[in-house]
Amino acid sequence: MQALLSVTPGGPESLELTTLPDPTPESDEIVMRIRAAGVNFPDTLMIRDLYQIKPPRPFAPGGEIAGEVVSVGEGVADFAPGDRVLALTGHGGFATHLKLKPATAVKIPDVMPFEDAASFVFTYGTSYHALKDRALLKPGEKVLVLGAAGGVGSAAIELAKAMGAHVIAAVSSEDKALFCRDIGADQTLIYPRDLDREAQKALSAEIKALALGEGVDVVYDAVGGDYAEPALRSMAWGGRYLVVGFPAGIPSIPLNLTLLKGCQIVGVFWGASVFRDPKGHTQNLAELFRLYGSGEISPRISARFPLTQAAKAIGMLERREALGKVVVTMEDN
Structure with missing residues (x-):
């Protein structure tokens, strides 16, 4: 797998594209093949150690992802290989694969493109x-x-x-x-x-x-x-x-x-509200999927970058140049 890692505090230019072993799931874990990752303002802060959450380095930015489940660990009942999902992970999304807890993932409608799903929640x-x-x-x-x-x-x-x-x-x-x-x-x-x-x-x-x-x-x-x-x-x-x-x-x-x-x-x-009121979050998510299905909302993606150029995506947000959403795609990695 490949991942764009923050190895030292700094701007987008400090990120390093790295090859790592593919992850394997342990008990109560799933592994996703990431197809797209949304870029959000916390990503610009996290790599500079300016965000309230400071992951241990090295870490990949990118807390909003979409893709397919490729393997599941023992005890996972709600997901199977091939399921199309989105996930909120906090970080780790600027990578081709990621291991995560099933509770962070949500199945997405078949009609929803991965880029939309990674720009949604x-x-x-x-x-x-x-x-x-x-x-x-x-x-x-x-x-x-x-x-x-x-x-x-x-x-x-x-x-x-x-x-x-x-x-x-x-x-x-x-x-x-x-x-x-x-x-x-x-x-x-x-x-x-x-x-x-x-x-x-x-x-x-x-x-x-x-x-x-x-x-x-x-x-x-x-x-x-x-x-x-x-x-x-x-x-x-x-x-x-x-x-x-x-x-x-x-x-x-x-x-x-x-x-x-x-x-x-x-x-x-x-x-914080997602963790403090999970039932409310689930209800809101169901309502948002309904609004998406009816065409009342639709992610406005103005720029797409391959993983090799994901640092440019973060720079675009830092300079406040983005219109709507910016997405990193992994199709060529």
């Missing part, structure tokens, strides 16, 4: 948990999505529309705005790369204007940094501010705004 799972479980989103509400052209942001647009909401997509360029309109956003706005105090005030005013002066009911913040405060200032009474991620930095929020607006700041830690 992390983004849609995060955004559905955020909008359904944490925001309790209702039809007709206004949702502002910051970082709307990225993986979780684009998933949030599709899901919010499927849930009957009005979506304002906030992005950093016109091509990203066009992408968001193409996938269903009702309105878009382009924010500057750098925000001084005056630019923050202007951004808040623009959001309110798009929301017809009433403010937005839900903010889905996958950006953080200097964008957080103007988004919070644009909220309607009783709004819910979803803290999803902060690639632009961890913001400092004036808490008096939550009092003045009667709003909530709500943390979204989907990975």
Whole structure:
């Protein structure tokens, strides 16, 4: 097997393509032949030791995979060789094979391509948990999505529309705005790369204007940094501010705004929720597969890289160049 390994903390250029022995399953384990792996923002942090989870080295990044079961260990009853599955593994996915516990894998519909399956659970799972479980989103509400052209942001647009909401997509360029309109956003706005105090005030005013002066009911913040405060200032009474991620930095929020607006700041830690509420996760996953089957959601894959060039895929996410999802494929390895 081949794997792209992080052998020392660093950027994408520090990853090394390595040949390793094929894994064999032990009791209560399965081995997958990986066909595709989704690339997600935690991958960019994990290889630099900046993520809350720090796997022992060497490790392969890539926590979202799809492929076929090739062998099963003693005691495995729910899977058999040939089963098509996706899995959330945390890391290890930038490889041609991986050994894992059956509990991390889910069978996928025959009609679902491996690339879609590898781009599905992390983004849609995060955004559905955020909008359904944490925001309790209702039809007709206004949702502002910051970082709307990225993986979780684009998933949030599709899901919010499927849930009957009005979506304002906030992005950093016109091509990203066009992408968001193409996938269903009702309105878009382009924010500057750098925000001084005056630019923050202007951004808040623009959001309110798009929301017809009433403010937005839900903010889905996958950006953080200097964008957080103007988004919070644009909220309607009783709004819910979803803290999803902060690639632009961890913001400092004036808490008096939550009092003045009667709003909530709500943390979204989907990975922890999966372990704390497995029944809820199973139910959400079933609903997401139904939405996929009906065509209401579909992973927006904008770039594909072979395993030999997977470092470029991580670099694309680091530079915030990706539209929708980026996928690493193993077909040629």
